[in-house]
Structure formats: C-alpha cells, structure tokens
Amino acid sequence: xxxxxxxxxxxxxxxxxxxxxxxxxxxxxxxxxxxxxxxxxxxxxxxxxxxxxxxxxxxxxxxxxxxxxxxxxxxxxxxxxxxxxxxxxxxxxxxxxxxxxxxxxxxxxxxxxxxxxxxxxxxxxxxxxxxxxxxxxxxxxxxxxxxxxxxxxxxxxxxxxxxxxxxxxxxxxxxxxxxxxxxxxxxxxxxxxxxxxxxxxxxxxxxxxxxxxxxxxxxxxxxxxxxxxxxxxxxxxxxxxxxxxxxxxxxxxxxxxxxxxxxxxxxxxxxxxxxxxxxxxxxxxxxxxxxxxxxxxxxxxxxxxxxxxxxxxx
Numbered sequence: 001x002x003x004x005x006x007x008x009x010x011x012x013x014x015x016x017x018x019x020x021x022x023x024x025x026x027x028x029x030x031x032x033x034x035x036x037x038x039x040x041x042x043x044x045x046x047x048x049x050x051x052x053x054x055x056x057x058x059x060x061x062x063x064x065x066x067x068x069x070x071x072x073x074x075x076x077x078x079x080x081x082x083x084x085x086x087x088x089x090x091x092x093x094x095x096x097x098x099x100x101x102x103x104x105x106x107x108x109x110x111x112x113x114x115x116x117x118x119x120x121x122x123x124x125x126x127x128x129x130x131x132x133x134x135x136x137x138x139x140x141x142x143x144x145x146x147x148x149x150x151x152x153x154x155x156x157x158x159x160x161x162x163x164x165x166x167x168x169x170x171x172x173x174x175x176x177x178x179x180x181x182x183x184x185x186x187x188x189x190x191x192x193x194x195x196x197x198x199x200x201x202x203x204x205x206x207x208x209x210x211x212x213x214x215x216x217x218x219x220x221x222x223x224x225x226x227x228x229x230x231x232x233x234x235x236x237x238x239x240x241x242x243x244x245x246x247x248x249x250x251x252x253x254x255x256x257x258x259x260x261x262x263x264x265x266x267x268x269x270x271x272x273x274x275x276x277x278x279x280x281x282x283x284x285x286x287x288x289x290x291x292x293x294x295x296x297x298x299x300x301x302x303x304x305x306x307x308x309x310x311x312x313x314x
Contacts (some may be wrong), residue, residue, distance in 0.1 A: 005227055025310040027243065029105040029255060029267040032305040035287065036065050041299035042289035044095065044129060045082025045278040052278060052287055055081035057097060058099055058299045062109070065303065074109040083129050083172075087136035087161060095127035095140060095185070102127060102140070102166070108213060115159060129235050131181040131188070136161035137206055139169075139188055141176035148194060148230060150175075158207045162203065169209045170201065178246065178276070179269050180236040183258070189215055191246070193232035198246065198261070215261040216246075222263075224251050228272060235276025239283055247274045247288075254288065271301065 036042070046053040053073070060165025062074040062084050075086075084210060087093060087104075091112070094103040100123055104113040117123050130140040137160055145151030154176035156169045170190075178191035181203070182237060188201045194290030196218035202210030218233060228250025238244045242259030252272035255263045271290040279289045285308055291301035 025241070025312060026265065027239075028309040028311060029254070029286065030309060031270075032285065032307050033119075034302050034304050035068075036063075036070055036303040038070075039063075039289070039291075039303050041287065041291050042301050042303050043275045044081070044085070045276055045287060045289060045303075046084050046085060046086050046092070047278050047287075052303070053084050053086075053092075054289065054303060055084050055094070057082055059063055060098075062094060072232045074105060074111075076103065076111065079103070080277075084125070085130050085132050085138065087132065088134065089161070092094075093130060093132065093138045093159070094288075095130055097126055097128060100125050100127070102138070104164065113164055115164060115166050118157060120168055121202045122155075122168060126155070127157070127179045128176065129191075131170060131179045133181050133183055133206060133313040135206065139179050139181050141179050141190065143175050143177060144173075145198070146175055146194075146230065154192065156201070156209065162209060163226060167207060169207070170212070175232070176234055177249075179298070180238060180244070182238065185261075189244070191233035191236065193234065193249070194230065196232045198233050198236075200261070202272040216255075216257055216263070218248070218255075220263060221255055222246070222266065224253065225249075227251055235289075236275070236277045237277050237286070239279060241283075245277055245279070245286065247276055249273060249275060252290075267306070270304065273301070 007185035032302040041057045042054045044055040057080045062070045064073045082097040083095040087092045090107045092299045102115040126143040128141045128143040152174045154173035155171040172239040174194035177193040180189040186203045197214040200215040201212045226311040229252030230288045234247040234249040246255045271292045273291040276289045
C-alpha cells in the first residue's frame with residue numbers, strides 16, 4: 001500500500017496538470033473562406049446537418065448556406081429576422097426584429113404559430129437574439145430602442161416550447177442583445193449592449209431567473225482605436241472547453257472570455273459591425289456574421305469561416 005498510494009497520487013497530479021494545460025490553450029483564429037460574400041446584415045446563425053442557417057433582416061428571410069450554395073428557406077414580408085434557432089424536437093424559432101414577434105416553424109420551414117406578446121400583455125418589441133435549452137424552450141432578448149438616450153427598455157423573454165406561451169423574465173436593461181443559455185452552469189448570459197457589459201442570470205429552473213451579476217465589463221477589454229460610439233457586446237457562442245466568444249458590435253472584433261468571465265484574447269474581423277457567430281461541432285472552425293456599414297442602403301455583409309488552431313499558453 002505504501003507503494004500504491006504515491007503512485008495514485010502521482011497519476012492524479014499528472015491528470016490535473018494535463019487538464020490545467022488544456023484549459024490554458026490559446027486559440028488562434030485564422031481567416032478562411034467567405035462562405036457567403038453577399039450576405040445582407042447576417043445575424044442569428046444556426047448550424048444544422050444540411051449547412052448553416054442565417055437570418056437576413058433587410059431581405060426578410062432566412063437562408064441556408066450549403067457548400068457554396070445559398071438558398072432561401074423562409075421568407076415573411078415585414079419580419080426583419082435577426083435569429084433562427086433549432087428546436088431539438090423538430091422545427092425552428094425565428095425572431096422577427098422589425099415585425100415585433102416570434103415565429104415558430106415546422107421542420108419544413110412552414111410557419112405554424114406567431115407569438116406577439118407575453119403573459120403581462122407586453123409586446124415582444126425588437127426581439128434580437130436567442131438561445132434554446134435542451135427542451136427547446138426559447139430565451140430571447142427584447143431589446144428596446146438602440147439609442148444611448150433611450151430609457152432602459154430591454155427585457156429577457158421566455159417562450160415555453162410546449163405551450164408557446166411567452167413570459168417576461170427580466171427588464172429595465174439598456175438594450176438587451178446576445179443571449180446564451182448554459183444549463184450545465186445553471187446560468188443565462190445576456191449582453192446589455194449599451195452598458196457594454198455581459199450579465200449572468202442564475203437559471204433557477206426553466207423559465208425562471210435569479211438576480212444577475214456582471215459577468216464581463218467591456219471596459220476591461222483592450223482599448224480599440226476609433227471605437228464606435230454605440231459599440232457593445234452582441235451575440236455569444238461557447239466552446240466545449242468553456243471559452244466564450246462575444247461579438248463586439250461596431251468595433252470589428254471577437255472577444256474571447258474564459259468560462260469565468262476573464263478576458264483571454266481577441267481577434268479582428270473584416271467589417272466592424274460584427275453581430276454573431278456559430279462554432280462548428282468539430283470546434284476547429286467558427287462562422288462569423290458581419291456587415292460593412294449599418295447605415296448603407298443594402299446593409300451588405302459577409303459570412304466568413306475562421307479556422308481555429310490551439311497552442312499552449314506560455
């Protein structure tokens with residue numbers, strides 16, 4: 001026993017050391033192909049078996065990108081979609097930012113339900129980004145007005161997958177934007193864009209949030225030259241190792257955070273109005289949505305793939 005116990009201790013120490021090294025890996029993001037060089041304000045992506053679904057607000061449509069082919073799979077005049085999310089049991093949720101409603105689609109992208117208000121009779125105004133839990137329940141940001149002088153009208157809204165009933169979970173925020181449900185960590189991350197910070201809400205149970213704490217303040221990120229006045233955190237996506245990517249809208253970069261909200265690194269992208277991203281199942285690439293100018297008539301943008309290479313952190 002005197003020989004076995006030290007051996008077990010040594011093995012445990014080696015395992016912990018290896019885990020620590022893995023957690024300390026640096027991700028390098030290498031620009032790759034433009035998988036859609038003619039996108040129109042691309043947002044709210046969703047990877048599926050057939051390819052990448054992307055919402056295009058000015059075209060009132062959702063497109064499927066599949067090996068260089070771009071196909072419109074859903075269209076609704078006046079919708080102005082900014083997010084599409086897959087429901088595990090089948091079908092999709094689409095946020096209609098300009099139409100102020102949530103659309104539920106079946107597996108063939110046919111609209112089967114429209115949800116316009118919550119149980120408090122409040123309209124789902126400017127729905128922006130969303131995330132689903134393992135049951136397909138929808139957590140979304142109802143942003144309010146995109147203005148530094150506007151009152152804090154941002155909310156977090158929940159839509160029950162079974163009943164299709166929407167309810168308000170939180171409010172009084174300065175333009176809620178990106179949403180990321182992390183059931184394993186019992187939390188929901190929400191970008192409070194115009195306060196340039198990410199909030200972490202305890203996930204008490206499905207459809208119930210606790211009081212938030214600040215997860216990351218963008219004042220703690222590296223300063224950037226010629227920063228956009230209304231810049232702030234937009235969409236988020238998480239890696240299997242816990243690292244989180246956050247789009248810095250207006251500043252043309254992706255911020256990478258640890259699972260505990262610590263700044264790790266950043267990488268620049270082609271256009272400054274970067275909105276969201278989707279991480280490939282392999283974890284070896286990420287698809288980034290960005291727009292050249294948010295004031296241009298056609299809101300031209302691109303969807304670009306970045307290859308990911310991991311190196312040891314020094």
